[in-house]
Amino acid sequence: MINETYREMLKKKSVIRELSEAATERGKEIGYENVFDYSLGNPSVPVPQRFTDTMIELLETKNPMELHGYSPSLGIPSVKEKLAKSLNERFGMDYKPSDLFMTSAAASAIAHALRAVTEPGDEVMIFAPYFPEYIPYVTGAGCKIVVVPADTETFQINFGKMKELINPNVKAVLINTPNNPTGVVYSEETIKTLADILRAKSREFGFDIYLISDEPYREIVFEGVVAPYVSKYYDHSISCYSYSKSLSLPGERIGYIAVNPADPESTTIATMCGQISRGTGHNCPSSIIQLAVAEVCDMTSDLSVYETNMNILYNELVSLGFKVVKPGGTFYIYPQALEDDAVAFCKKALKYDLVLVPADSFACPGYFRMAYCIDTEKVKRSIAALRKFVETEYPSR
Amino acid sequence: MINETYREMLKKKSVIRELSEAATERGKEIGYENVFDYSLGNPSVPVPQRFTDTMIELLETKNPMELHGYSPSLGIPSVKEKLAKSLNERFGMDYKPSDLFMTSAAASAIAHALRAVTEPGDEVMIFAPYFPEYIPYVTGAGCKIVVVPADTETFQINFGKMKELINPNVKAVLINTPNNPTGVVYSEETIKTLADILRAKSREFGFDIYLISDEPYREIVFEGVVAPYVSKYYDHSISCYSYSKSLSLPGERIGYIAVNPADPESTTIATMCGQISRGTGHNCPSSIIQLAVAEVCDMTSDLSVYETNMNILYNELVSLGFKVVKPGGTFYIYPQALEDDAVAFCKKALKYDLVLVPADSFACPGYFRMAYCIDTEKVKRSIAALRKFVETEYPSR
Numbered sequence A, B: 001m002i003n004e005t006y007r008e009m010l011k012k013k014s015v016i017r018e019l020s021e022a023a024t025e026r027g028k029e030i031g032y033e034n035v036f037d038y039s040l041g042n043p044s045v046p047v048p049q050r051f052t053d054t055m056i057e058l059l060e061t062k063n064p065m066e067l068h069g070y071s072p073s074l075g076i077p078s079v080k081e082k083l084a085k086s087l088n089e090r091f092g093m094d095y096k097p098s099d100l101f102m103t104s105a106a107a108s109a110i111a112h113a114l115r116a117v118t119e120p121g122d123e124v125m126i127f128a129p130y131f132p133e134y135i136p137y138v139t140g141a142g143c144k145i146v147v148v149p150a151d152t153e154t155f156q157i158n159f160g161k162m163k164e165l166i167n168p169n170v171k172a173v174l175i176n177t178p179n180n181p182t183g184v185v186y187s188e189e190t191i192k193t194l195a196d197i198l199r200a201k202s203r204e205f206g207f208d209i210y211l212i213s214d215e216p217y218r219e220i221v222f223e224g225v226v227a228p229y230v231s232k233y234y235d236h237s238i239s240c241y242s243y244s245k246s247l248s249l250p251g252e253r254i255g256y257i258a259v260n261p262a263d264p265e266s267t268t269i270a271t272m273c274g275q276i277s278r279g280t281g282h283n284c285p286s287s288i289i290q291l292a293v294a295e296v297c298d299m300t301s302d303l304s305v306y307e308t309n310m311n312i313l314y315n316e317l318v319s320l321g322f323k324v325v326k327p328g329g330t331f332y333i334y335p336q337a338l339e340d341d342a343v344a345f346c347k348k349a350l351k352y353d354l355v356l357v358p359a360d361s362f363a364c365p366g367y368f369r370m371a372y373c374i375d376t377e378k379v380k381r382s383i384a385a386l387r388k389f390v391e392t393e394y395p396s397r
Helices: A004-011 A013-032 A049-061 A077-091 A105-116 A132-139 A159-166 A188-205 A266-280 A286-297 A304-319 A340-352 A376-393 B004-012 B015-030 B048-059 B075-090 B105-117 B133-140 B161-164 B188-205 B266-278 B289-293 B306-319 B340-352 B376-393
Strands: A099-102 A123-127 A144-146 A170-176 A210-214 A237-242 A255-259 A368-371 B099-104 B125-126 B144-148 B172-174 B211-216 B235-242 B256-259 B368-371
Touching: A004 A210, A004 B266, A013 A340, A013 B266, A049 B048, A077 A099, A077 A255, A077 A286, A099 A105, A099 A170, A099 B161, A105 A132, A105 A170, A105 A237, A105 A255, A105 A266, A105 A304, A105 B266, A123 A132, A123 A159, A123 B161, A132 B266, A159 A304, A188 A210, A210 B075, A255 A266, A266 B004, A266 B105, A266 B133, A286 B125, A304 A376, A340 A368, A340 B306, B015 B340, B048 B289, B075 B099, B075 B289, B099 B105, B099 B266, B105 B133, B105 B211, B105 B256, B105 B266, B125 B133, B125 B161, B133 B144, B144 B161, B161 B340, B172 B188, B188 B211, B256 B266, B306 B376, B340 B368, B340 B376, B368 B376
Parallel strands: A123 A144, A123 A170, A170 A210, A210 A237, B125 B144, B125 B172, B172 B211, B211 B235
Antiparallel strands: A099 A255, A237 A255, B099 B256, B235 B256
16 A cells, blocks of 8 residues: 555645646757746856865765775765854854754755744744745654745845744744745844744743754845854754755755754754654765765855846846746846736736746745846846837836 | 653663774774774775876866755666666666665665655564664664564574564565675575565555665675565665765765666656655755765775685684684674673673674674674684683683
8 A cells, every 4th residue: 555645645736846847848949048038046057176076086986985985974074073163153153063964955954944943743843935845854754834925025035924923832933034935035123033933932831942944045145234153143953965956966956954053952953853864764864975966065166147137037027027036146046926826827928938837836826036146148038038028018117 | 841752862872882992992902903902884995096086176167056066866877867766777677867865874775765665553574684774764763673583593574584574564565685784695586585575465464565775885795695686576675875885974874765667666766855855954965975976986905805704704714613614705793602692702702902892782692603704814813812812711611
């Protein structure tokens, strides 16, 4: 007998997948370079050469039994030492290597963090619009989701709604800044207010609410914007990081958890993650990838293309009359669709070879997401298609 | 609040870890080359050069965005095509690429397979002595364990006890051949009898019991021994494979699930694994490791050293009067200790710089495991220590 829950999950058609398949089909007809595919968050700039050089050097010089041998389940100690040092220097933190746990990128980091600070049946608070995979992460830990509706004017946190919805069953709050799908960076004021509320509610409820901070876009921040380091503002915080975006390594599945050393249980939580892994079958990320990433942990890919693309798209969307908040980072932008039904809107866009993602699955319907991690030249070419789409389909605007 | 289940797990002292720490300490005193460490299953022969060459070639020639880009959650299609072809040629199977799911080695494969064919609350049957991580794998899927006691004369399956214990709550049976910790390879007769019982019980209970076959040692089989391919004998079977041992890549976390195409649900089960991953945070193994392993999927490391080591140890153990079943494969041997308390026995051995693992955690107490994946020269040097240990501590034997 097959598990019925997972079998049911197979039946749900993903709109993103349908769009992506349509784009692939169209690409076969007119050449993929002529399909303006804004659907996927796959980085479009290469990993720094030093990563590649380090990989080759490790392969050429290291004893293969050591190089490819078992990593301790919590991560390779020399790697965690380098990462802790880097975080401490960059953010003025005081992480010990034992506060870190190496993970298979952010998905694994969040899945572990959630299991570490909740019991099955607890509630986890998330903020719309949110990355849709948060749902399986939270339900996979046996918890329920409490969704705070979006503040669509700013896409900062809707604190009024947050205060209404927080309750003693909420053991953890999960945020994502810079944000997928909005591209918005939470301001220092937002994070301070969030921390104040969590402290007050922790006192009221009699336990520490944990703040899980999903930070894969931490390094993709645009000119004039400051992305505060979340853990500086709240002691009971867990930073979940991934090198997928900053180093353009999404397929190598590498990231970490860093538990705030101000939390008296920081090392216990990080160490518990090794126990959590035993039951989920995760184990460690690849040894060679751990070693190579540690060598470039203070570097990023050349991320400037994302800001260039954002400015082109933002200006064009504004001039076309879209309601849109200017992104402060990431490679996403999140305008309001030109009709209430964003799915219908995105299906019409397909006729113009524009692949846009309707935001219904982000729990903030009526909007759509564009992932502009593509060549700037292609972004420029897409502008004519965007204009034609809007002018033809929504002429009265 | 921290999860209490995982916090409790931290308190359990692992005997293997204690021994390993003692060995490390002793190594600092007398040099690690003089500590006869038989505790860890870390391969002692290098990965084939072609793997290393392929890795370097991929790094030097492939577009890094493609090379390190997201793998589909079920695995890279070209990789699964090569692996299916290889399995079909080697074992006369008929796997489609869609029957395969790429995993982070065997741990992940088993964790996924269990979740795919059980519901929480179901029972999973395992056979003593067993790899102790089977417990978190099964309990992590929300299931209960039914342990069939060992047949200590042969370490094949104790079918009498199996028939007594199997019941309609058992939805899956998990086996491991060649076996850790015994080194025994299940004979064709054993697998045929097992399959017959499963078919009869499936009919009786009204559903198909799944056979999950954990096969990381499939390629480490000694002269004169045949290791039958389990899935040839039972339709409702899932092969869980890892390249950790056969290619000496334990740190790279790479393996797969292959669902028997004779099962009408084979592709559904493999596809469901992608849904299961969403909740456990596993996602795919590293892209570059998938690609490189596919190039060497018909190769193994030079595994002959394990047989050489086994013969030296087996002969010596027999001549010292140990009761021991001759291993047919793997790099383990599993003799009976010279006193009832195998922990006490192994602690005494430490005084002679011999690191042996008491088998209490394998649910077959009174035995100990030696992992002879070490240099043959060191195995030879250990013989004098073994003799001295036995003659000094157990002189009356």
